[in-house]
Amino acid sequence: MDVADVGGVPSWFADHLRKEGIESLYPPQAEAVEAGVTQGDSLVASIPTASGKTLIAQLAMLSAVQRGGKALYIVPLRALASEKREEFSAFEEFGVEIGVSTGNYEDTGEWLAEKDIIVATSEKVDSLVRNGAPWIDDLDCVVADEVHLVDDPSRGPTLEVTLAKLRRVNPNLQVVALSATVGNADEMAEWLDADLVDSEWRPIELQKGVHYGQALHFEDGTQQELRVKSSEKPTEGIVRDTLADEGSTLVFVNSRRNAEGAAKRLANTTNDLLESDEKAQLADIVEEIRDVSDTETSADLADCVEKGAAFHHAGCASEHRSLVEDAFRDRLIKTVCATPTLAAGVNTPSRRVVVRDWRRYSGEAGGMQPLSVLEVHQMMGRAGRPGRDPYGEALLLANSHDELDELFERYVWADPEPVESKLAREPSMRTHLLATVASGFADSREALLDFLDQTLYATQYRQGDDGSDNLERVVDETLEYLDLNGFIDRDDRIEATNLGHTVSRLYLDPMSAAEIIDGLRESPDPTAMGLYHLVCRTPDMYELYLRSGDSEEYTMLAYEREAEFCGDLPSEFEEGRFEDWLSALKTARMLEDWASEIDEDEITERYGVGPGDIRGKVDTTEWLLGAAESLASELDLASVPAIREARKRVQHGVGEELIDLAGVRGVGRKRARRLFDAGIETRADLRNADKSVVLGALRGREKTAENVLEAAGHQNPDMDDVTPDAEARPDEEEETEAAADGQGQSSLGDF
Numbered sequence: 001m002d003v004a005d006v007g008g009v010p011s012w013f014a015d016h017l018r019k020e021g022i023e024s025l026y027p028p029q030a031e032a033v034e035a036g037v038t039q040g041d042s043l044v045a046s047i048p049t050a051s052g053k054t055l056i057a058q059l060a061m062l063s064a065v066q067r068g069g070k071a072l073y074i075v076p077l078r079a080l081a082s083e084k085r086e087e088f089s090a091f092e093e094f095g096v097e098i099g100v101s102t103g104n105y106e107d108t109g110e111w112l113a114e115k116d117i118i119v120a121t122s123e124k125v126d127s128l129v130r131n132g133a134p135w136i137d138d139l140d141c142v143v144a145d146e147v148h149l150v151d152d153p154s155r156g157p158t159l160e161v162t163l164a165k166l167r168r169v170n171p172n173l174q175v176v177a178l179s180a181t182v183g184n185a186d187e188m189a190e191w192l193d194a195d196l197v198d199s200e201w202r203p204i205e206l207q208k209g210v211h212y213g214q215a216l217h218f219e220d221g222t223q224q225e226l227r228v229k230s231s232e233k234p235t236e237g238i239v240r241d242t243l244a245d246e247g248s249t250l251v252f253v254n255s256r257r258n259a260e261g262a263a264k265r266l267a268n269t270t271n272d273l274l275e276s277d278e279k280a281q282l283a284d285i286v287e288e289i290r291d292v293s294d295t296e297t298s299a300d301l302a303d304c305v306e307k308g309a310a311f312h313h314a315g316c317a318s319e320h321r322s323l324v325e326d327a328f329r330d331r332l333i334k335t336v337c338a339t340p341t342l343a344a345g346v347n348t349p350s351r352r353v354v355v356r357d358w359r360r361y362s363g364e365a366g367g368m369q370p371l372s373v374l375e376v377h378q379m380m381g382r383a384g385r386p387g388r389d390p391y392g393e394a395l396l397l398a399n400s401h402d403e404l405d406e407l408f409e410r411y412v413w414a415d416p417e418p419v420e421s422k423l424a425r426e427p428s429m430r431t432h433l434l435a436t437v438a439s440g441f442a443d444s445r446e447a448l449l450d451f452l453d454q455t456l457y458a459t460q461y462r463q464g465d466d467g468s469d470n471l472e473r474v475v476d477e478t479l480e481y482l483d484l485n486g487f488i489d490r491d492d493r494i495e496a497t498n499l500g501h502t503v504s505r506l507y508l509d510p511m512s513a514a515e516i517i518d519g520l521r522e523s524p525d526p527t528a529m530g531l532y533h534l535v536c537r538t539p540d541m542y543e544l545y546l547r548s549g550d551s552e553e554y555t556m557l558a559y560e561r562e563a564e565f566c567g568d569l570p571s572e573f574e575e576g577r578f579e580d581w582l583s584a585l586k587t588a589r590m591l592e593d594w595a596s597e598i599d600e601d602e603i604t605e606r607y608g609v610g611p612g613d614i615r616g617k618v619d620t621t622e623w624l625l626g627a628a629e630s631l632a633s634e635l636d637l638a639s640v641p642a643i644r645e646a647r648k649r650v651q652h653g654v655g656e657e658l659i660d661l662a663g664v665r666g667v668g669r670k671r672a673r674r675l676f677d678a679g680i681e682t683r684a685d686l687r688n689a690d691k692s693v694v695l696g697a698l699r700g701r702e703k704t705a706e707n708v709l710e711a712a713g714h715q716n717p718d719m720d721d722v723t724p725d726a727e728a729r730p731d732e733e734e735e736t737e738a739a740a741d742g743q744g745q746s747s748l749g750d751f
Helices: 013-019 027-034 053-066 078-094 110-114 122-130 134-138 147-151 156-169 185-191 234-244 256-271 276-292 296-306 318-329 373-380 401-412 426-438 445-452 456-461 470-484 498-505 510-522 528-536 550-560 575-595 600-607 611-634 640-652 656-662 668-677 683-687 691-697 702-712
Strands: 043-046 070-075 098-101 117-121 139-144 174-179 195-198 206-212 215-218 223-225 249-252 309-312 335-338 352-355 359-362 367-370 392-397 488-490 494-496
Touching: 013 078, 027 043, 027 053, 027 195, 043 053, 043 185, 053 070, 053 078, 053 139, 053 174, 070 078, 070 122, 070 156, 078 098, 078 117, 078 318, 098 110, 110 134, 117 122, 122 156, 122 426, 134 139, 134 156, 139 156, 147 156, 147 174, 156 174, 156 426, 156 445, 174 185, 185 195, 185 456, 206 401, 234 249, 234 256, 234 352, 234 392, 256 296, 256 309, 256 335, 276 296, 276 318, 296 309, 296 318, 296 600, 309 318, 318 611, 352 373, 373 392, 373 401, 392 401, 426 445, 426 470, 426 494, 426 498, 426 510, 445 470, 456 470, 470 488, 494 498, 498 510, 498 611, 510 528, 510 611, 528 575, 528 611, 528 640, 550 575, 575 600, 575 611, 575 640, 600 611, 611 640, 640 656, 640 668, 656 668, 656 683, 668 691, 683 702, 691 702
Parallel strands: 043 174, 043 195, 070 117, 070 139, 098 117, 139 174, 206 392, 249 335, 249 352, 309 335, 352 392
Antiparallel strands: 206 215, 215 223, 359 367, 488 494
16 A cells, blocks of 8 residues: 555655655555554554554554544663654654653643643553542553553553543543554454554564574475584574674573673674774763663663673663664674663564573572563564564574474474453552542442453453453452551542542552551651661562571671661561561661762662662652652651651752752752762752852862752853862762763663
C-alpha cells in the first residue's frame, strides 16, 4: 500500500514519510489500515520487532488528532518515553503538540491538556487517573506499547487496570495495543474488543540458530563455519567474525557482574579493529562517561568504551546507559554486553544478537531457571534493522550436542508462551482495588466486580477449575484487608476513608502505608536511621541483598541500634522476618552513608552496588518519606519535622547543616560542603557572599560560580575581574574528584 493511499491521516503525513524514505507500508501496517486503525477502530498488532509497530501507532494517533481528538502513548520505561518524545517531535513543525510525563505521582498533569499527543509510563497514567486529570475524559486514542508486559508481575497489573479504567471513562476509546509475537494474541484482542493483526513478517531476514562445534547451526538446517580460536571464548569469536563483516553484536548475559566481565574481555577484540577516526570519537564519549560520576563502574565503563565495547545494566547511571545506547546505534561501540533490561523496547539494533546465558537466578525457585521463550525471542528480535543490516542473526551457545538439541527445542523452534494476567497477586490487587474505590470507579462489591470484569484477568481466570468465581474470592479477601487497616468503609456502600484517599493519591501499596503508619505511631521522635529503615522494610522498596557474611555484621548492628527502629525487632527465630529486617537495615545504612556525605565511590564498593542503584534507592526513599510526611500530617503526628529533615538529607545526600545550601540549583552535596567550609553556610549567606570567596570555594570555575550565585539570587553574579580567594579554595588532596567535576558532577539529583 502506497503511503498516499492511506486515508484519515493529516495531508502532510505522506510527504513526511517519503522524506523519511518510506514510500509504501509494510504488510502488517497495510493490514492495520485495512482493519480500520486510521478510522478509530481498536487493534492488537502482534508482530516481530522492527516490523513497523511504531508507524501503526503514528497512523492511529495522527488520525485521531486529524479528527480533532487527543492521543496517549503508554510506554513501559522512562527511557522509552524519552526516545518516543524525540521521535514524535518531528510532528511539531506541522502543529502537533507533544507532551511527556513520567514522574511525580501526585501531579494532576493539567498542563498536558493542551497537548495533542501525550507520552507517559503506565504508572504515570495510572496516577493521573487517580488524581483526576481532567483531560483523561477527552482521550480518543490510546496506544499501549509492549502490551505483552501485562505478563510482568511487577508492572503488568498497572497497565492492565489502567487500560480498563481508560475504557470505562471513554466507552468509545480506540485502543491500539502493540505486542511482540505472543502465544495468545487472539485472547488479548478479545479482552480489548479489538481486531487482530498477527504476523511473522519482517522487513529483513532473521536467522535464529545455535553456535556449536566451530559452526553456526541455523533453524532452516543450514550450517556456516565460524571458528573460535583456542585463545578465545565463543562470544569473542562471534564478535570478531561480525566485525570482519562491519557488523555489531549485542550480547545478553544473566547478571551485572557477567555483563561487566564480558565487556572487558570483548574490548580486547574490538580494540584491534577500530579506525583512527572512531577512536577519536570514542575518546569524546569516554570523557562524557567519566564526567557522570567518580565510581569504579564509571571508570570501568569508560575503559571499555575507549576500546569499542560497553556494558549496560540497571546499576549504571541513566546518563551512562544513554551514552552507550547512542554510540551503539551510531556503530561507534561495536559490542554491548547487557542484562535483559535492554531488550524491553529501547531501540538498540545490531547485526547479531548472542544470548550467552539462557538461565538466570530466581529467588522464588531458589536456583537457576531457564528464561521464557518470549523473553529470549524479544532479545533475538534486536538482530537486524532495516537500512542498517542486510540480515540479522540471533544465536544461542551450546557446549554439547545434547545442549544444541535442547536449545533448538526450547527456544529456536518454540512458540512464545501465552501472556497471563498477574492482577490477582496480593500487592497488585490491594493497590488497584483501593485506587478503583478512591477514584470513584466503583462504590459497591458488585460495581467492583463489574469493573474488574473488563480486565485480562477476568477474561482468562474468572471461573476456577472447581466452578467457583476466582474474581469474587480475590476481591472479598482484599476488601477485608483494606477495611481492617482503615483505608475503606463498608457501611451502606464502599468508600475510601480520608486515609485511603491519601494512600491512593500517594501511589503507595496499602501494605506499605500500614507499615509506615504503625512505625510512626510507635516512634513519636524518630531518628533519620529509624525512618530510613522504616521505609526500607515496605513492599515498595527493593531491598539490598544480604551477601555471604552480611548476616552476622547486620545482626550486631541491629542490636546496637535497636532503640532507633520504628517498631519491634523480630526474634532471630523468626528467620524470614528477621532476615528481611536485616536486608532493610543494610539498605537503610547505605542511605545513611549517602546522607552523611560518604563518597559515592566508597558506597558502591562497600555495598556492592552501582551508581544507578544508589540513584534508584535515593529516589524511592525520597518518595516514600514524602508519603510518610503526608500520612503523618493526615494523622496529626508529631514526627512531621523529623521526616521532612530526613527526606531532604537523603534527597541531597548531605548532613543537616547543609540542607539549605544544597537546595540551591547547581550546588549539590560536594559544592555545598566546600561553600560551608569557606564560611558560606546558608542560602542567604550565598546570596550576599563575597564573589571571590565563592569562586575560591568552587575552585576557580567562573561559569559554575556565576550559575550558583544567580540561582541564589545574588544581585551581581558576574565573575569578570574576580580573583579566587586562595584561603577559600579546598585542599587539593581532598578534591580528588576535580578531574571529573566538569561543570557539575555534584549529586545524584543532578544525574
